[in-house]
Amino acid sequence: MSGYELASQKSFPCAGCKKSFATSWTLDHHSRQCRGSKRELSDLLAQTKDIWDARKRRRIDTQGLNTENSVPTPLANPTILPPAAPDLTELPEDSTIDQPIATRKSTRNIRLPARYRDDVLPERPPPVQLDIEESSTSNVVDTSATVPSQTAVAVASIPLVVFRSRPSVFGVTRIYVMPPGSRLIHDPDQSITLSDLTDIPSQPTMARCHKYGPFSSQSAVSLAHWYWKSQNKSLRDFHDLLQIMKDPNFSVADVVNTEWNAAFHALGANKEDLDDVDGAWIEDDGWKTVPITIDVPFHNRMKNPGVHSYFVGKMRCRNIVSVMKEKLTSPTDQPRFHYYPFSATWKPAPHFPETNLYGELYMSPVFRDAHEEVQRLCLDDGDRNLERVVVALMFWSDSTSLASFGSASLWPIYMFFGNESKYRRCKPTEQLCNQVAYFESLSDSFVDFLKEKNGGKVPSEALITHCNREVFHKQWSALLDSELISAMRSGIVLTCADGRRRRFFPRIFTYSADYPEKSLVSTIRNNGNHPCHRCLVVKSKFDLSKLGAPEDSARHSQLRDVQKQMRSITDARVEAFEGGFAIDGDRVDKHLKDESLIAVENALQTSLASLDFNILSTLVVDLLHEVEIGVWKRLFIHLIRLLNAFTHPSGPTLAAELDFRYRSTPTFGRDSIRKFSTNASEMKRRAARDYENLLQCAIPAFECLLPEPHNTTLVRVLYTFAQWHALAKLRLHNDFTLEFLEYSTTLLGAQIRIFDRDTCSKVETKELPKEAEARARRNAKNGNSATASRKPVSLGIYTIKFHYLGDYVSTIRRFGTTDSYSTETHNVMLLNASYTPDSHQQEHPYVYAKVLKIFHANASFLGVLPDGSRRDQLHRLEFLWVRRYAIQNYNEDISLVQVKPCPLTDADALGFIDPTDVVRGTHLVPRFSRGKSDEVSSRWSTGGEDFWNAYFVNKFVDRDMFMRYQWGMAIGHKYMYPNFPPPVIPSIPPEFDFCLLQPASNTSRDATTHATTQPSEPELNGNTLPPFQLPDDEIQDENIGEDPYQPGKQHELDDLDDRELLAFDDMYPIE
Known part of the structure; x- marks a missing residue:
């Protein structure tokens, strides 16, 4: 059939x-x-x-039955005000009502099951117990003797209660110190969401405003828009007008009845210029204008001696207290605003020692000290028993150029609140940045004012520089008004969004700026003889190069005394403003020269003098300007010079080989490692993030470009620098990582000095062609002879920014991690099943593989289960087809992990793995010095990339990857706790060579004497390099060590501003 x-x-x-x-x-x-x-x-x-x-x-x-039987529990705290009842007579305005249905936000949030997602959050911090045990005397401590007073208000000796929360799943415990009888009723971390911690795009919240602004209808708005959008009307504008009039909603009556003159006046007016009704639609956030006037001292030998006032202009600013009130009473911001600081400790396992954690500002020692000091203040008003909260103010300022051509610039002042998480503050979509002012600078007409007062002659440049500094501090005096100072002293009582009344005490914790503005804020000379705002280190190559050495004692033993500085500045201003002496004369300079000060009254220090405020302690480190486009950029430029010096005329161009290697480096992640599209050696229009990527991928790029032993020395420097950079950028530190960072700081200083001694001083390096051209243009602009010949140059890395690298550990311990106040995939790794704490010397903890394909199968088990039953249902199984890598030459001290593809003839070269066994994706960079593989790669490559004989595992690609190799130091890596060895911090041995530079015998020269033995001819890529003509001594600044601000003398390092030398700006502009 x-x-x-x-x-x-x-x-x-x-x-x-x-x-x-x-x-x-x-x-x-x-x-x-x-x-x-x-x-x-x-x-x-x-x-x-x-x-x-x-x-x-x-x-x-x-x-309903449960509701009737429930009995409300009375609260001992003040009654929380209920939210206002909604007005049901008017429906809420729907912002998407006019949008097409296809473009509206979906009302249903469809999410994949947890097993298919990688965004599942770990456990939140455990909820803090509300009642603190006061009966336990072991929890009561008297902190009045340990915390210095920060205000002039009397401080009482009040014992504070210490409370420890239960450990989280990661072993993290919080410790709070509060007055007796207090209750922890507000924990922002309990409302944390995924969008608070990641940059996954979310729907922005649109602020509601007046619907039509100063106009009465939509028809008037449309017509006004048509009128203002172009100056000269055309035929196209006429057709646009016809389209407006054809709109069915267009009303001629609405247009005729509109008072156009009043509407256009209100459209361009400030809110304070209008009455409350007409200005209700303006959302100006309290902006106002403040007139700024400075006093200009003309010395006795000028035509019109004395002090003359000059009107600078009007500064646009906001009242800081009003910004604070807006934040503290906002129903949106209040739930995530931290009222109580705490310290955190970490103990992941019983055999692990307990260690302190450093991250957010509100868990830093400086915040806790301020909080304890505020709790002990004696206040006389009737609200002295209210809950007291410290409001952490964090300021940023950065003068910004607005155009590539021309002089248009902007000088904004930003303010954040340290009570909010840094993970939210770093997200622009959260809109937590508050712009509080736009500073003014002296206009070109100021020179006309000086000429008029001085009989047609322009005074010295020193007077103009002094007046620019005066303008900066006068504007800060206007920002620090009496209302803010009163709030700092006695607090300000506000009713928060939760209905509770609290007393808030604002405190300035950090001020972030680049080096020129730090000098301006601290009233010291920019690159003066004592260029550091924290200590009195001398500006000389010998003193600034002591990073990490025991001899670097000035950092701790010669700290600046802010009160002594204020007295010296006051004495100098008396000589200039009352004595009639020149602002740069000897009578004024004798009070300032010893500590490289300037004769400007520090507004931040003077205005807050009664509060025991110290502006110098708030100036935090700046990793972007000091490291990434500071020390590292200088080192990278000199490495290009070395490559040019080692390039033989008949051999390959080493700088071109470097460019090829960087261009061949694969990208990683969405933006962790970007594509090096242009030649790295030319440094065209590079931003700070580009220099960071250059450092993260430097070892594979530079390896074996220099002959031995210079190659080994350079790889050590690059590895130590990348390790230091990764540690400095960690977002959560503990005592182990900070000790490791301190060790790396010592090692970095020594490695750079060794590299300078053994390589840089033995090879004659000259300016890059663009450097010589930029110097010639600069000399021609100054009226000097313009020659473009390339001059010999040295490493030149020992500047104030190199000195600042030693302050990162202490700053992190005091204020938290640097990201809180800074001014910036198909390869996988798996855990090695045979790795144990006892085998870590022989075994590597991870296995590396390349994902070739991703598969799934619908399978069922045909056998009998242990309970005797059968389950023949189909289950979806995912698995990866991979090719494994073999580990080569693993040395965890000075080099990256090196791997190579397993030969296809090996039985274990190919295999299938469970996706849940994958730890994470890793960044494999070819080891270019080993060359490409002869194996046909078309079958095994994804995207047609080349196959290489060996690869580096780039552990510096991001912070998480770096901490995978720091055994027992990462809080979130729980798999390390039972199987990995305990954390071990290397120590500096007693016989360690710090390679300190020796001071020169001649005070006018600060050069180091290096051996000048003729090097042998090394081999590189089959080409013999010619011998080098070494100079008798390294070229250095002949005036180094002298005071650069003596009349008639100019120091070379005075040109070293935050953007490096002016030549660097011309050659390597920063976006």
């Missing part, structure tokens, strides 16, 4: 009328017309509706 005959005998009956059909499609056609089928379906729907209605009634009855 044929298959057709079998199919023809099968019938398809209708359930409604019992008729039979030969095919299924004829049955479907009949069912759409069959009355019996329709009647049966209707009955089924009615029964289903009755079932769901019954379930709903039972659920409502159950909820």
Whole structure:
């Protein structure tokens, strides 16, 4: 019997009328017309509706019963005000009502199951117990003797209660110190979401405003927009007008009845210029203008001696207290605003020592000290028993150029609140940045004012520089008004969004700026003889190069005394403003020279002098300007010079080989490592993030470009620098990582000095061609002879920014991690099953593989389960097809992990793995010095990339990857706790060579004497390099060590501003 005959005998009956059909499609056609089928379906729907209605009634009855039987618990705290009842007479305005349905935000949030997602959050911090045990005397401590007073208000000796929360799943415990009887009723971390911690795009919240602004209708708005959008009307504008009038919603009556003159006046007016009704639509956030006037001292030998006032202009600013009130009373910001600082400790396992954590500002020692000091203040008003909260103010300032051509610039002042998480502050979509002012600078007409007062002659440049500094501090005096100072002293009482009244005490914690502005804020000379605002280190190559050495004692033993500085500046200003002496004269300079000060009254220090405020302690480190486009950029430029010096005329160009290697480096992640599209050696239009990527990928790029032993020395420097950079950028530190960073700081200083001694001083390096051209242009602009010949140059890395690298550990311990106040995939790794704490010397903890394909299968188990049952259901299984890498030459001290693809002849070269066994994706960079593989790579490559004989595992690609190799130091890497060895911090041995530079015998020169033995001819890529003509001594600044601000003398390092030398700006501009 044929298959057709079998199919023809099968019938398809209708359930409604019992008729039979030969095919299924004829049955479907009949069912759409069959009355019996329709009647049966209707009955089924009615029964289903009755079932769901019954379930709903039972659920409502159950909820009502529970509500009636529940007894409210009375609260001992003040009553929380209920939210205002909504006005039901007016429906809320829907911001998406005019949008097409396809573009509106979906009302249903469809999410994948947890097993298919990688965004599942770890456990939140445990909820803090509300009641603090006061009866336990072991929890009561007297901190009045340990915390210095920060205000002039009397401080009482009040014991504070210490409370420890239960450990989290990661072993983190929080410790709070609060007055007796206090209760922890506000924990922002309990409302944390994924969007608070990541940069996954979310729907922005649109601020509601007046619907039509100063206009009365939509028709008036449309017509006004047509009027203002172009100055000269064209035929196209006429057609646009016709389209407006054709709109069905356009009303001629609304247009005729609009008072156009008043509307246009209100459109361009400030809110303070209008009454409350007309200005209600303006959301100016309290901006106002403040007139700025400075006093200009003309010395006795000028035409019109004395002090003359000059009106600088009007500064646009906001009242800081009003910004603070807006933040503290906002229903949106209040739930995530931290009122109580705490310290955090970490103990992941019983055998691990307990260590302190450093991260957010509100868990830093400086915040806790301020909080304890505020709790002990004696206040006389009736609200002295209110809850007291410290408001952490964090300021940023950065003068910004607005155009590539021209002099347009902007000088904004930003303010953040340290009570908010840094993970939210770094997200622009959260809009937590508050712009509080736009500073003014002296205009060109100021020179005309000086000429007028001085008989047509322009005074010295020193007077103009002094007046620019005066303008900066005068504007800060206007920002630090009496209302803010009163709030700092006695607090300000506000009713928060939760209905509770609290007393808030603002405190300035950090001020972030680049080096020129730090000098301006701290009133010291920019690159003066004592260039550091923290200590009195001398500006000399010998003193600034002591990073990490025991001899670097000035950092701790010669700290600046802010009170002594204020007295010296006051004495100098008396000589200039009352004595009539020149601002740069000897009588004024004798009070300032010893500590490289300037004769400007420090507004931040003077205004807050009664509060025991120290502006110098708030100036935090700046990793972007000091490291990434500071020390590292200088080192990278000199490495290019070395490559040019080692390039033989008949051999390959080493700088071009470097460019090829960087261009061949694969990208990683969405933006962790970007594509090096241009030649790295030319440094064209590079931003700070580009220099960071250059450092992270430097070892594979530079390896074996220099001959030995210079190559080994350079790789050590690059590895230590990348390690220091990764540690400095960690977002959560502990005592182990900070000790490791301190060790790396010592090692970095020594490695750079060794590199300078053994390589840089033995090779004659000259300016890059662009450097010589930029210097010639600069000399021609100054009227000097312009020669573009390339001059010999040295490493030149020992500047104030190199000195600042030693302050990172102490700053992190005091203020938290640097990201809080800074001014910036198909390869996988798995855990090695044979790795144990006892085998870590022989085994590597990870296995590396390349994902070739991703598969899934629907499978079932056909056997018998342990309980005797059978389960034959299909299950979806995912698995990866991978090619494994073999580990080569693993040395965890000075080099990256090196791997190579397992030969295809090995039995374990290819295999399948469970995706859940993958730890994370890793960044494999070719080891270019080993060359490309001869293996045909088209079958095994993804995207057609080349196959190489060996690869580096770039552990510096991001912070998480770096901490995977720091055994026992990462809080979130729980798999390390039982299987990895405990954290071990290397120590500096007693016989360690710090390679300190020796001071020169001649005070006018600060050069180091290096051996000048002629090097042998090394081999590189089959080409013999020629011998080098070494100089008798390294070229250095002949005036180094002298005071650069003596009349008639100019120091070379005075040109070293935050953007490096002016030549660097011309050659390597920063975006």
